[in-house]
Amino acid sequence: MASTKEYDQAASDMRRPGTEQADGNLDARELVRHATLAASSHNTQPWKFRTRKDAITILPDFSRRCPVVDPDDSHLFKSLGCAAENLVHAAAAQGFSSEVRFDSGKNGIDVLLTRDATARATDLYRAIPKRQCVRAAYDGSPIGVMELAQLEQAGKGPSVRTIMLSSDAEKNAVIDYVTRGNIAQLTDRAFRKELVAWLRFNPVEAMRKGDGLAGRTGGQPALPTWLAKLMIGLVLTPQGQARTDATNIRSSAGVAVFVSSRDDKPAWVELGRAYERFALQATALDIRTAFINQPIEVRELRSQFESWLKLEGEHALLMVRFGHGPTAPFSLRRPIDDVITVDWVAG
Ligand SMILES: Cc1cc2nc3c(=O)[nH]c(=O)nc-3n(C[C@H](O)[C@H](O)[C@H](O)COP(=O)(O)O)c2cc1C
Structure with a gap:
């Protein structure tokens, strides 16, 4: 075992x-x-x-x-x-x-x-x-101006840029969109079924498959898969997840939204490169990051979110929060x- x-x-x-x-x-x-x-x-x-x-x-x-x-x-x-x-x-x-x-x-x-x-x-x-990706709460401390500029630069590409949000009002607006995204996703049976299929509830299962979202990375206790699948309905609730995400966003120094002037395969690849560069730069500066993509993944929310961001001819394609905080066990x-x-x- x-x-x-x-x-x-x-x-x-x-x-x-x-x-x-x-x-x-x-x-x-x-x-x-x-x-x-x-x-x-x-x-x-x-x-x-x-x-x-x-x-x-x-x-x-x-x-x-x-x-x-x-x-x-x-x-x-x-x-x-x-x-x-x-x-x-x-x-x-x-x-x-x-x-x-x-x-x-x-x-x-x-x-x-x-x-x-x-x-x-x-x-x-x-x-x-x-x-x-560190999904825990961060320590609430701000990020220096020079470091913010380095992150923003790392997230740039020919058709990609990041929008940095750090005021309380901006964070509260993001929390509102993420909450609505959590409710849409976690009340959708098909979404839950697909997510649960990628959860790895104990080290044995995580190591056998070598992929998926291991409970270990989020500090969850190891459980037999059959028991975890019975309990997941009680643990993974839209309200619970929304509360956790709100706390985590408030604890972050800021949020970066990755936007692109195009929305096709070459643009997705370029945007993935920009995110990874941003995350590597953050890591080099001892800054943590975690995704909060719900308002982007839920199609009806995405256009409202893009209007709130005042985007014209650009598409919001990924969103992360960042800040100082602990490290976490690594994924496989x-x-x-x-x-x-x-x-x-x-x-
Ligand atoms: C395009 C993309 C979308 C992702 N969306 C989410 C997300 O919505 N929520 C989340 O917690 N992690 C998200 N992730 C992070 C992955 O879950 C993570 O990269 C993976 O579990 C491996 O863990 P690691 O990044 O710590 O190595 C996303 C990653 C990518 C590349």
Whole structure:
């Protein structure tokens, strides 16, 4: 029977520090290991990696889609963007610069690698094994102006920017939208069924599957799966979740909304990259982040939320809260061999 100790050891082994050898010898497995440490919706890890001598292609694994919360697969493609961003930083640590291109024919992302004597390990690369979503309350302290500017810069892309909200009035408005989102989602049987299918109630189940939302990361006690499934109806209530989220948002220094001028697959990938960069920058600054996407996931709420943000021609596609606070136990990943195809013939 796996214990929490074994769980934590497995999570830590996956996050062992990587090579910082910019000698031009490409270690593709190391690149993929770093890519898989990225965030993904419900920790579905909806990716496959095809590695070649000078390129890695990240392809969607549609068997891992979440049709209820993510009917257009936008979260899925954002998750691929998160993985691509990690890959770029890991490639730099090995002495390669990257060009990231969405290929609509393949429905995937090509990361083209070129030997670059100036490429090297950065603070964002070193943050990859430490980045995590921390869903606990933070300590309420503000973030310095310089750090806020660094976060905002990290969240920028050609068609992506972040809107930073930090006043009490703004937080209260966000709480209102998140509450309405929680009520819409947690009173929807299909949403609950899909969410519960990705919950991992004890270390044994979490380690067997290597994916999903482990109770350990949120500090929940380990329970036998059959018992947890009986109890979940009592524990996971719209009002309870709304209360927790309100407390957590109030405890945060601020909220960042990621907006894009487009709403298609290349834009979702770009936005995922921007979020991951933001989260790596936050990690490097010892700042925690956690998603609060309910007003974006609930379609009827999204347009109201976008009007409140006074967006014109832009789309709100992700939202996180950030602040100073504790760390949490880490989430798990599936083995690299489950997600990698090695193809040395240039294609
Ligand atoms: C596109 C996307 C959407 C996400 N949405 C949520 C969300 O609504 N609520 C939440 O708590 N976490 C959300 N997450 C975070 C994932 O659950 C998290 O990345 C995953 O469980 C792995 O954990 P880690 O990020 O700590 O490594 C999202 C992640 C991504 C990439």
